Amino acid sequence: DAKTTQPTSMDCAEGRAANLPCNHSTISGNEYVYWYRQIHSQGPQYIIHGLKNNETNEMASLIITEDRKSSTLILPHATLRDTAVYYCIVRAQTGANNLFFGTGTRLTVIP
Amino acid sequence: KAGVTQTPRYLIKTRGQQVTLSCSPISGHRSVSWYQQTPGQGLQFLFEYFSETQRNKGNFPGRFSGRQFSNSRSEMNVSTLELGDSALYLCASSWEGHSTDTQYFGPGTRLTVL
Numbered sequence: 001d002a003k004t005t006q007p008t009s010m011d012c013a014e015g016r017a018a019n020l021p022c023n024h025s026t027i028s029g030n031e032y033v034y035w036y037r038q039i040h041s042q043g044p045q046y047i048i049h050g051l052k053n054n055e056t057n058e059m060a061s062l063i064i065t066e067d068r069k070s071s072t073l074i075l076p077h078a079t080l081r082d083t084a085v086y087y088c089i090v091r092a093q094t095g096a097n098n099l100f101f102g103t104g105t106r107l108t109v110i111p
Numbered sequence: 112k113a114g115v116t117q118t119p120r121y122l123i124k125t126r127g128q129q130v131t132l133s134c135s136p137i138s139g140h141r142s143v144s145w146y147q148q149t150p151g152q153g154l155q156f157l158f159e160y161f162s163e164t165q166r167n168k169g170n171f172p173g174r175f176s177g178r179q180f181s182n183s184r185s186e187m188n189v190s191t192l193e194l195g196d197s198a199l200y201l202c203a204s205s206w207e208g209h210s211t212d213t214q215y216f217g218p219g220t221r222l223t224v225l
Binding site for chain 2: 032034036041042043044045046049087091092093094095096097098099100101102103
């Protein structure tokens with residue numbers, strides 16, 4: 001699985017959009033981009049995933065660049081409950097099922 | 112639909128003891144994976160079970176073992192506990208365990224080894 005690079009931490013004002021970047025420059029054509037988040041000492045929560053096209057669900061939007069070397073997770077209206085560590089994971093369509101978690105981005109939503 | 116459940120949520124053991132943790136996957140999910148999370152090493156994959164068989168294994172010593180029952184529930188066991196085994200142990204389930212299946216995590220079991 002390709003390696004990902006994320007900023008260590010970010011702040012966002014409550015009510016504003018939180019844009020979390022992820023670099024995955026070595027991603028290959030059959031690899032998906034997954035996002036999970038982990039609120040302190042809880043299990044990781046699945047947010048969204050995508051292959052090429054931008055994706056949106058009730059939680060967030062995922063924007064993947066045309067060359068697929070980077071992506072951005074967007075939380076449209078951040079709330080205090082969105083404070084968490086956000087993990088960007090690149091995952092192949094074939095092979096083992098396990099996820100490789102990096103260090104993620106610690107997002108702090110400020111009142 | 113109920114999520115992944117793990118029991119117990121908290122556990123305190125002493126060095127040398129053994130421990131068994133339990134995981135019940137989302138109904139219909141047949142793959143169960145286990146992960147260990149520590150402040151120093153982050154989230155690391157332990158092993159995955161599908162149809163009562165271990166299908167994939169991470170880089171952990173043999174003291175860490177697991178099994179899966181016919182109803183897809185899974186247990187993991189750690190024998191001869193060491194201080195470094197103190198961690199949050201997470202279980203995740205998915206439909207068939209294909210690499211395209213989304214994994215859903217439980218709340219974890221916090222193990223403290225004294």
